[in-house]
Amino acid sequence: MAFLSNFINGLSLGSIYAIIALGYTMVYGIAKMLNFAHGDVIMVGAYVSFVSIYSLGTPPILALLISMCVCTILGVVIERLAYRPLRSAASLAVLITAIGVSYLLQNVALLIWTSNTKVFPSIVSIGSLRIGSLTVTGETIVSIITCIVIMIGLTTFTAKTKTGKAMRAVSENRQAAELMGISVNRTISVTFAIGSALAAVAGVLYCSMYPVLVPTTGSIPGIKAFTAAVLGGIGSIPGTLVGGLLLGIIEIFGRAYISQDLSDAIVFAVLIIILLVKPNGLLGKKVTEKV
Amino acid sequence: MRLWKSKTSRQNIITLASVVVVFTVVFFLNQGRMLSRSLSGQLVPICVYIIMALSLNLTVGILGELSLGHAGFMSIGAFSGVLAVTSLGQYIGNPILLMIVAILIGGVMAAIFGFLIGIPVLRLRGDYLAIVTLAFGEIIKNVLNCLYVTIDADGLHVAMFSGAKLPGEFIINGPQGAKVSQHLSNFGTGFVLVIVVMLIIMNFVHSKEGRAIKAIRDNPIAAESVGLNITSYKMRAFVISAAMAGMAGVLFAMNYSAIEAKKFNFNTSISVLVMVVLGGMGSLRGSIVAAIVLTVLPELLRGFDDYRMLIYAIVLILVMLLNSNPRFQQFKITAKKKVTAMFRKKEAAKK
Numbered sequence: 001m002a003f004l005s006n007f008i009n010g011l012s013l014g015s016i017y018a019i020i021a022l023g024y025t026m027v028y029g030i031a032k033m034l035n036f037a038h039g040d041v042i043m044v045g046a047y048v049s050f051v052s053i054y055s056l057g058t059p060p061i062l063a064l065l066i067s068m069c070v071c072t073i074l075g076v077v078i079e080r081l082a083y084r085p086l087r088s089a090a091s092l093a094v095l096i097t098a099i100g101v102s103y104l105l106q107n108v109a110l111l112i113w114t115s116n117t118k119v120f121p122s123i124v125s126i127g128s129l130r131i132g133s134l135t136v137t138g139e140t141i142v143s144i145i146t147c148i149v150i151m152i153g154l155t156t157f158t159a160k161t162k163t164g165k166a167m168r169a170v171s172e173n174r175q176a177a178e179l180m181g182i183s184v185n186r187t188i189s190v191t192f193a194i195g196s197a198l199a200a201v202a203g204v205l206y207c208s209m210y211p212v213l214v215p216t217t218g219s220i221p222g223i224k225a226f227t228a229a230v231l232g233g234i235g236s237i238p239g240t241l242v243g244g245l246l247l248g249i250i251e252i253f254g255r256a257y258i259s260q261d262l263s264d265a266i267v268f269a270v271l272i273i274i275l276l277v278k279p280n281g282l283l284g285k286k287v288t289e290k291v
Numbered sequence: 292m293r294l295w296k297s298k299t300s301r302q303n304i305i306t307l308a309s310v311v312v313v314f315t316v317v318f319f320l321n322q323g324r325m326l327s328r329s330l331s332g333q334l335v336p337i338c339v340y341i342i343m344a345l346s347l348n349l350t351v352g353i354l355g356e357l358s359l360g361h362a363g364f365m366s367i368g369a370f371s372g373v374l375a376v377t378s379l380g381q382y383i384g385n386p387i388l389l390m391i392v393a394i395l396i397g398g399v400m401a402a403i404f405g406f407l408i409g410i411p412v413l414r415l416r417g418d419y420l421a422i423v424t425l426a427f428g429e430i431i432k433n434v435l436n437c438l439y440v441t442i443d444a445d446g447l448h449v450a451m452f453s454g455a456k457l458p459g460e461f462i463i464n465g466p467q468g469a470k471v472s473q474h475l476s477n478f479g480t481g482f483v484l485v486i487v488v489m490l491i492i493m494n495f496v497h498s499k500e501g502r503a504i505k506a507i508r509d510n511p512i513a514a515e516s517v518g519l520n521i522t523s524y525k526m527r528a529f530v531i532s533a534a535m536a537g538m539a540g541v542l543f544a545m546n547y548s549a550i551e552a553k554k555f556n557f558n559t560s561i562s563v564l565v566m567v568v569l570g571g572m573g574s575l576r577g578s579i580v581a582a583i584v585l586t587v588l589p590e591l592l593r594g595f596d597d598y599r600m601l602i603y604a605i606v607l608i609l610v611m612l613l614n615s616n617p618r619f620q621q622f623k624i625t626a627k628k629k630v631t632a633m634f635r636k637k638e639a640a641k642k
Contacts, residue, residue: 034418082608089615092357096568097611099561103604111597223425223557230422259452265433268426275423276411 001133006256007249012140014248015147016209019202020225021232021240022154023195029171029235030191033091036098037078038199039222040105045071045200046207046217047113050120060123068200075196076189084185102219109215117214120207143205150198151241158237163190171235224251227271233284242282246270303493306576310489314482321478329590331478335546337586338481339539342488344566344578346535351564352573353496354528355508356413357421359560360428361536366435366555367404368397368537369544373469376545377462378442380472390475394484394541401537402530404431409529413522428560435552436466468551469544476545484542488535492575495531504528569610 020042027035048067052058058066082101086094126138158164169177170187178184206221207213224247232243247267254266280286320326321334343365350358375396376389383389408427415423439450443459450457463469495501503524506514515521544550566585570577588606592599613619 028418034421082612085612086615092351092568092572093611093615095357096565097608099565100604100607100611103600104608107601107604111601219557223429227422227426230419234418259437261437261452262433265430268430268433271426272411272423275415275419279415279419281419 002256005134005136006252008134008136008140010249010252011245012143012209012248013252014228014245015143016202016206016244017221017225017228017247018147018241018244019150019198019205020221021229021244022150022237023199023202024226024229025232025234025237025240026167026191026195028229030167031083031188033083033094034098034226035083035195036095036222037101037105038195039218039220039225040102040109041071041075041196041199041218042203042206042221043109043213043215043218044074044105045203046120046213047109047118048200049123049204050118050207050213053121053123060121060125064123064201064204067204068197071196071200071203072193075192075199079189079192084188106215106219113215115214117212120211120213122208122211123204124208139205139208143209146201146205147241147244150201151237154194155237163187167191224267227267230281231271231274233281236281236283236285239281239283246282299497303497303575306579307486307489307493310485310579314485318478318482329593330587333587333590334478335476335481335542337583338478338485339543339546340563340566340582340586341485341579342535342539342542343563344570344582345488345492345575346532346539347563348567348570348573348575348578349492349495349528349532349535351567352571352578353501353508354504354525354532356525356529357418357424357564358532359421359425359557359564360431361424361532361563362555362557362559363428363431364401364405364533364536365540365543365559366431366552368401368540369550369555370435370438370463370469370540370552371400371537372397372541372544373471373550374440374447374462376475377470377472378447386473386475389473390480390541390545393475393545394538397541398534398538401540402534405530405533406526408533409526413525413529425557425560428555428557432552432556435463438463438552439465466551466553468549468554470549471544471547474545474548476542480545481542484538488538489575491531491535495528500524500527565607569607 020038023038023041024035027033027038045067048070049060049063052063052066053060056063078101082097083094086097122139124138124142126141128138129136129141158168166177166182166187167190169180169182170184174184177187202221202225203218207217225244228243228247229240230243231247232239232241247270250270251263251267255263258266274282278284317326317334321331324331326334343361347358347361350356350361372393375393379392380389383392408424412420412423412427434451437451439452439457439461440463441448441457441459441461445458447462448457448459461470496505503514503519504527506517507519507521507524511521540555562585566581567578569585570579570581589599589603592602595602
C-alpha cells in the first residue's frame with residue numbers, strides 16, 4: 001500500500017510540475033526564450049490568493065480566479081516591458097533580463113509581504129478518499145484532475161482554435177507566420193497570458209500541498225518544472241505531461257526509498273541520464289542540422 | 292616590441308598593466324588602513340569573483356556554451372581545499388606553501404570533475420547543455436550537503452549519511468558545512484591568483500587551441516570540416532574553466548571560518564553569469580570590471596537595505612534593455628569614433 005500511496009503522491013506532485021512546465025514549454029516553443037521569471041509568477045499567484053482569502057475573505061474558488069487574472073496581467077506586462085524590446089537581441093541577453101525580472105518579483109514580494117513565512121490555507125474543501133488502507137487527500141485528487149483538464153483543454157486549444165493555430169505557426173517558423181498575416185507580438189502575448197494564468201493555478205495547488213509561503217517559494221518548483229519540461233522535450237505539450245509526471249514520481253520515490261536528503265540529486269541525475277540517451281528529451285522533436 | 296604591434300597583445304598588456312596598477316594601489320591603501328572596513332572585507336571576494344567571471348567567460352564567451360552550474364566547481368574547489376589544508380597542515384608549516392598546495396589541489400579536483408561532467412555535457416547543444424550544467428551544479432550541492440568527513444591519526448573517514456559514527460573530529464559535517472582550520476586568504480594571495488589566471492586565459496585564448504575554440508563557437512560545422520576535433524577542444528576549455536573556478540573556490544573558502552554547500556547554489560552561478568554578460572561576452576576587461584562593480588554594488592547599497600536587491604534587479608534589467616537598444620548601440624559607435632578622432636588630433640598636434 002505504501003507503494004501505491006507514494007505513486008499517487010508522485011502523480012499529484014508531478015501534475016503540478018506539469019502545469020508549471022507548460023508555461024516554460026509554451027514560451028520556449030513560441031518565443032524561443034527560457035523564462036526564468038516563471039517560477040516567481042507562481043509565487044505571486046500564491047500570495048494574491050492568500051491575500052484575497054485572508055484579507056478580503058473571498059471564497060477559495062474566487063481567490064483562485066482573482067490570482068489567475070492578476071498573474072495573466074503580470075505575465076503580459078512583463079513580456080511587454082522587459083522581453084519585447086529584446087525580441088531581436090541575443091538569447092543570453094533575454095535570459096539575463098528574465099533573471100533580473102525574477103529578482104525583481106522576489107524583492108517586490110519581500111517588500112510587500114516581508115520574509116515571514118505565511119501558512120497557506122488549503123483551497124481544497126473536499127475530504128480525503130479512503131479505499132481500504134489507502135488514503136488519497138483531496139489536494140491530490142484536485143491537482144491530478146486539474147492537470148488532466150488543463151492538458152486536454154490546451155491540446156484542443158492549440159489544435160482547433162485560430163489563436164492556437166497561430167501559436168503553432170509562430171513556433172514553427174516566425175518569419176513565415178508573419179508573412180501569412182499572423183501578428184507575432186499578439187501571439188506571444190497570448191502565450192504569456194496563458195502560461196501565467198496556469199502558473200497561478202499551479203501556485204495555489206502547490207501551496208495547498210506544501211503550505212509554506214515565502215518570497216522564494218517559486219524558485220524550487222520553478223527549476224524542477226523547467227527540468228520536467230526539458231525531460232519531456234521542451235516545446236512539446238504531451239512531452240511536458242510525461243516529463244512532469246515522471247519527475248514527480250521519481251522525486252517522491254527517491255525520497256521514500258533511497259534517501260530523504262538526496263532526492264533532488266536523484267531527480268537531476270535521472271534528467272542527465274535521459275538527456276544522454278535522448279538528447280532532445282523524451283518526446284522532443286529531433287532537429288536536423290542544416291548547413 | 293613585436294608583442295606591442297599585435298592589437299590583441301597590446302590590449303592584453305594594457306588590461307594586465309591596469310589591473311596590476313589598481314591592485315597595487317589598493318594593496319597599499321589597505322596596508323595603510325585607509326580603506327573602509329566594509330571595503331577591505333570585500334577585497335578577497337572581489338578577487339574570487341573576478342576569477343569566477345574570467346573562468347566562466349572562457350566557457351560562455353569564448354566557447355559559446357551557456358553554463359548554469361559554475362558554482363558547483365567552485366564548491367568542489369572550496370571543499371577539497373579545506374580538506375587539503377586540514378589534513379596537510381601538520382606537514383607543511385609554511386602558510387604560503389600550504390595555500391599554494393591547497394589551491395593546486397582544489398584546481399585539480401575541480402578539473403577532474405570538469406572532465407567527468409564534460410563528457411556527457413559537451414555532447415548536448417544549447418539550452419539542453421545549459422540545463423544539464425544546472426543539474427550538475429545542483430547535484431554537487433546536494434551531495435556535498437550530505438557529506439561527512441572526519442580526521443584522526445589514521446587519516447580521513449568519509450560517510451554519506453547523517454548519524455554515521457565516524458572516529459575523530461569533523462572537517463565536513465553535512466549541512467553544517469566545513470570548518471576552515473586556517474585563515475589563509477588575503478588580498479595578496481588573491482592578487483597573485485588573479486594575475487596568474489589572467490595570464491593563463493590570455494595565453495590560452497591567444498594560442499592555437501584558443502583560435503580553434505573560437506572557430507568552433509562561430510561555426511561548429513565549418514570547424515569540424517577543416518579537421519578540428521570539436522569535443523576535444525571544447526573539453527580543454529571546459530576543464531580549464533572548471534579548474535580556475537576550483538581555485539577561486541579555495542581562495543573563497545580560506546577567507547571564512549566555515550563554509551556551507553548551500554552557499555554555492557544556483558543563485559551564485561547566476562550572479563557570476565550576470566557579471567560575464569554585463570561585462571561583455573569574451574571580454575576579459577569587461578568581466579573584471581563587472582565582477583568588481585557587481586561585488587561592491589550591493590555593499591554600497593547597504594544603506595538602502597530593503598531596497599538593495601530591488602535596485603540591483605532594476606539596474607540589471609535596464610542595463611540589458613539599454614544595451615540591446617539599437618539607438619544606443621548606434622550612439623556607442625559614433626561616440627567611440629569621436630573619442631578616437633580626438634586622440635588622433637592630439638597626437639597629430641604633438642608631431
